Amino acid sequence: MIQRRTAVALLASPLLLTGCGGGAEATGRRPTATRPAPRAVPAPRATVRPAPRGIPGLGPATTAAIPAHCRQAVVVTGRGRDSPLCTVVLHRRTDAGWQAGPAWPGHNALRGWTTHHLAGDLRSPAGVHTLSDAGGLLPDPGSRLPYHHSAGFAPTGTGFRGEPLTGAFDYVIAVDYNRRPGTSPLDWTRPLGPRRGGGVWLHVDHGGPTHGCVSVARTHMRELLRTLDPRHHPVAVMGHADLLAR
Incomplete structure (x- = not known):
């Protein structure tokens, strides 16, 4: 019990x-062993790549007019609608955007710029124009564009300020305004008709305004001839600053 x-x-x-x-x-x-709670792994930060650089001074309308496959642009910026003075800059398109070369002083037409060029108006045709052919009175300096060497590039007379035109056409690059690409700059075929003018070139500066062309120093013309490459589809972007900014 x-x-x-x-x-x-x-x-x-x-x-x-x-x-x-x-x-x-x-x-x-x-x-029982208590396991520590796993640490939160922060989400990887999204890589923000900067937008490709555009060409300074060009507005959306002008930029949109440059072909997507173009990788070289000669930008001619006039000081004003009625000014014969301009600045010329060669730009190259890279993966990071457009890269600008040095700025060169130049001349355009006596009365400035127009978006509706007519023969004899003494204004340069504003817009985006392809660059397909070159030539000159002097032998080819190493041009990548097709080069047409001819005695027909010998100018006569004097400029608007009485300056001699000798040597102005030693080197030229045809601006494809109212012309047939793939021909000599001396070809006078005018697809828009003779009333709309033509024969617009980049050429050697003679120290004064032009009839409609754009001129820069001989050294710079040689550099353009040796640099502009048909494989990069070069263009000339031309006009006074206010117009190009649109």
Whole structure:
């Protein structure tokens, strides 16, 4: 009888009741290791690439007129609608955008610029024009464009300021305004008709305004001839600053 009461007392002892101050030790089990919560891995930052550089001074309308495959642009920026003075910069398109070369002083037509050129108006035709052919009175200096060497490039007379025109056409690059690309700059075919003028060139500066052409120093003409490449589809972007900014 005494042995049965002892056994009951032991079963009722709080030291053997699980959950009463004993926990795992009371049950004889090892505590379960608590794993730390995993650290949140920050999401990778999106790489923001800068937009390709455009050509300074050109607005959306002018920029849109440059063909997508063009990688060389001779930008002729006039000082004003009626000014014969301009700045010429050769730009090259790269993966990062357009890269500008040095700025060269130049001349355009006596009365400035127009978007509707007519023969004899003494204004240069504004717009984006392809550059396909070259030539000159002097032998080819290493032109990448087709070069037409001819005695027909000998000018006569004087400029508007009385300056001699000798040497002005030693090197020329035809601007494809109202002409047939793939021919000599001396070709007088006029797809728009003779009333709309033509014979617009980049040529050697003679120190004064032109009838409709754009002129830069002889050194710069040689550089253009050696740089402009038909594979890069070169263009001339021409006009006064306010017009090009549109």
